[in-house]
Amino acid sequence: MDHFIRRIDHYVDVSSDEINALLRLHHTRRRFSTDDKVVNLHEKVDKLFIVEKGWLLRERHLENGRRQIINFLLPGDYFDLMSLVGAQSDHSIIAATDAIIRIYDGQGFLNAIQASSKLASAFWWVTVQEESILRQQIVRIGRLSAQERIANFILELNRRQTISEGATTDFVPLPVPQAMLADALGLSIVHISRSLTSLRAKGLIKSSRKGITILDRERMMELADFDPIHLKSKRVELT
Amino acid sequence: MDHFIRRIDHYVDVSSDEINALLRLHHTRRRFSTDDKVVNLHEKVDKLFIVEKGWLLRERHLENGRRQIINFLLPGDYFDLMSLVGAQSDHSIIAATDAIIRIYDGQGFLNAIQASSKLASAFWWVTVQEESILRQQIVRIGRLSAQERIANFILELNRRQTISEGATTDFVPLPVPQAMLADALGLSIVHISRSLTSLRAKGLIKSSRKGITILDRERMMELADFDPIHLKSKRVELT
């Protein structure tokens, strides 16, 4: 099953037909290679994108080469809300790995959503979850230590993976270099490496180039101050 | 004119009647004192709030007394999107100063919005702006130095103030103690004080208990890497 559908389905009980109709709206598919630009800073966005394969990231560059990664976009994630009102982007989006993306017309998508209150509800849900991810990122880089940040980040990736893939694993793929973690978590590359070493030494994780295996989820959640409610599944009444 | 209306009006050309009808939906008004809880962590939210007077803040507490303020809610801001789907809150909201809030039924508000595509558009605009504020907060605390963070934060407050009050001033009211800036910007109280002193010494700002006066906006924007497009007014075609 498609990641996007599984994600929507995780939150609200929308019949698969209804979502399928949404996804079958006119769209194109594009393939990107690592570091390709997807949306440029200040570009006016009127398309809505759904990640089908690979990772993207939102980033902002500062002077002297500093950059902050705002968040990662994983398979099943959609962007950008801005497309619904045609706003200019205040950041850029690039491919963090090779990726495939489905591109929809923002206005068309909006019309479809307004025609169905069930779809609207589903769409709001995903938007609420997305804001939750941004808030979590703020807490992470604002008040957590390096080790805590990394642990928290891994747990969040794992949670998102669980939702969009429908199965729980302890292995979290991390198809990006540590330099990207650094820019996402507001740390230096060197300190990322050292902190990972500490987490390994504590027996919390095992790590390889491919990704990270969670060895002691319990202690890790405690260290990371990870709220189990965050990103939780919530099926609600639909009106 | 009401802050909320002025804000909506800043983005989209909705006739005042239409918004007034929205605001005249059944609602209650509540008064809060500093530190009163408005929304508790894990509370199920089904109300939508509009700040009429005073400041609120979203916060999250960690163990050993650490806390992160996610963002401030100023007059004219509305919250929470969560109310539209009845989700549990992943943070708490408290009054940062004495405040007055209008409380609407989330579902009722949603119905009104779905009935008018102009209102829907306006609502999306404000949501997009709110996400922009969260992203900006991530960049701020992720990659800016203490002085840069403070300068950037002040400029953002000033921008928001300009939009919701309709007039530009160089004086930015700051009705909260420095301890709150510290928790918002991920710094210690002491370091906030020292950094403010530095900014004063550089001639960028003047500060008192009441707030901060921007003395050299040009240099301040450069220091803070403040993007003029951020929070920019955008009038768009409505369909």
Next chain:
DNA sequence: CGCATGTTTGATAAACCTCAAGACCGGTGG
């Protein structure tokens, strides 16, 4: 005036950064 709350200052410590060198790893061509 006196007290509570908030701010500033000083001294010291901890967390994190930078620079630089060496080790590892996956792919490529001989």
Next chain:
DNA sequence: CCACCGGTCTTGAGGTTTATCAAACATGCG
């Protein structure tokens, strides 16, 4: 199959920024 190469990761040494603790200082309010 092996040697090499570029990119990535790790480790060490030393520097900078920010945190912590503690005390003095200001401000506003009863």
